[in-house]
Amino acid sequence: MGFAEEHLIPLVDEGLGNSAYVLDLGDGRALAVNASRDLRALYATAGRRGLTVAFAADTHLHADFLSGAVQLAHDQGATALASAAGRRAFAHTPLADGDEVDLGGLRLQTLATPGHTDEHLAFLLLDGTRALGVFTGGSLIVDSAARTDLLGADRTEELARAQYRSLKRLASLPDETAVWPTHGAGSFCSAPSGAERTTTVGAQRRDNPLLAAPDEDTFVRELLDRLGSYPAYFDRLTERNRRGPAVVTAAPLMTALTVDQVVTLIDGGGYVIDVRPAVDYAAGHIPGAVSIPMRSQFGTWLGWLLPDDAPLVFVSGDDQDVGEIVWQAYKIGYERLAGRLVGGIPAWLAAGRPQRTTAFVTADRAPSGPYLDVRQQTEYRDGRVAGALNVELGQLADVADDVPAGAVVACGHGERAMTAASILERAGHTGLTVLDGGPADFAAAHGAELVQEGNA
Incomplete structure (x- = not known):
């Protein structure tokens, strides 16, 4: 088929600062790139176009979300495409530098681009010999490059030097080649970048300050100077993604909890997370509750501040979407969701329990x-x-x-x-x-x- 821009649909996760992509292959099939475990938006997009996901490609072992590749294989029979060097423990097509995958007219060619991770691949989309675009994941991103410290301080500089060579390789593609990164503004996997989420190779050669570095040492220094802290859960998810997330066989539900059940869970080491707006939490909350207002960044702060091995109890407002709480938690591997307090704070107070104000x-x-x-x-x-x-x-x-x-x-x-x-x-x-x-x-x-x- 001929390629047109409307065949590629970016799916932006504002909370994580990431983009996944759905490529309509023109025959009722689709390629998904770097899809997360929360597949609601992807399935809605595919459904509107009458598409079945035939291929699920991951550029690298993600640290900031659980991959949706295993779920797509289960739900739609998708073939998972990933680096052989990642040693993934689930069924997939292992790929090395220079390998190609026939998409039915279009082709994907793999480019080894280590730096963000050891086993990182970029996927070059080809129509014949013409390079249409490249899915760069956590390598070349808009006006920057993704962080290289996720494997530990002892590997950071080594991986930054690998990132330099990877960016140079990607920058050698034709100017008109589209660049489709996963990490972008708002992602803790990225060094700071602007609002744009896609670009071209030519624009990056012109505008990316890291590509303008006169030598490798300068590049490394400038990249490392951009790095800030990152959420604690990043240190756990890479291995979870290597093993493969568990398949979700039914939409996860939030159990309704009574006040007495909540008290028992708290006494047993559980945490209460209050997802109401800050003003509501301030007016009255369960003593010891952690306030994480429900918004697009909820999952990030849940994973940064709370353990994933303790039961979690949620307090929400009547108008808040409980399903959104569940999927933001599941997306980052938090599944010990004990439930939600039925009736919220009014029920807590009606049971004679104390509250605290801030x-x-x-x-x-x-x-x-x-x-x-x-x-x-x-x-x-x-x-x-x-x-x-x-x-x-x-x-x-x-x-x-x-x-x-x-x-x-x-x-x-x-x-x-x-x-x-x-x-x-x-x-x-x-x-x-x-x-x-x-x-x-x-x-x-x-x-x-x-x-x-x-x-x-």
Whole structure:
């Protein structure tokens, strides 16, 4: 078949900052690239076009989500395509550099592109001898390259040097070749990048600052300087993906729990996660509950802050989609979902159980400090309140005892700050205030200096 742009459908996961792709092969079949275990959007897209997924390709062993390849093989008979070097323990077609897969007119050619991971492959889409585009996964991304520290500090520089060679290889493709990355803006697998999620080889040769590095040493230094922290669950999922995620045979459900059942689970070491908006959590919540408001980033923070081997109880609002909680958890390998408190906080209070409140105020009503900023260091450097203490949310539990009493806890808007306050309260802090707003709001209200990169 001839290829047209409408044959390729990107599926963007805003929470993870990633893109999967569905390629309509023109004969009722489709290729899926880097699909996650949450296949709802993919199945909806395929269903609208009358497609069956015949091939499920993974560019690498993902760290930030469980692959959907095993599920696609089970549900639709898809052939899993992946690197032979990944030693996956489930049925797949093992591929090495230069191998080709016939898609029925179009072809996929594999390009070994180690760096983000050891076994990373890019998939070059060919129509005859013409390169249409390349699925670059976690190698070449828009104006950057994906991180190289996921296999440990002792491998980081070695993999960064491999990433340099991989980017150079990809940059040797024709200018008009489309670049279809998986990682992008918002992904903790990526160094910072812009809003665009696809590009071309020619545009990257022109605009990617890493490709402009004059030599390998400079490239390595610049790439490593961009790396920040990443969620704790990343260290577990690579091996889960190598073994292959368990097949989900029916839509997972959330068990309805009574107050007494919730209390029993808490006493047995379970965690309560309150997914209501920050303002609702502030007005009243179960003591010890962790606030992670339901939004696109919910899965990331669940996997960063909570263990995957303890029962999890959820408190939600009446209008919140319980199915979204389940799939965001399952997508990152969290399956010990004990259930949801039926009736929510009203039921908890009706049973005579105590609740706790947390001050959540706008900048004009907030105390003057001390100011705790829980954003990522890159965000903090780009604009912060003078004299603020910065502890990233992901590291806060480890240093909770060092946080000054009575702190104003802040992020960019308030969601992460409420999560931080809930962690500090679990550690024994009282008298915290969560800022409903960001550093610019606080600085304006309190006459504080707003420090930005370049005037520090």
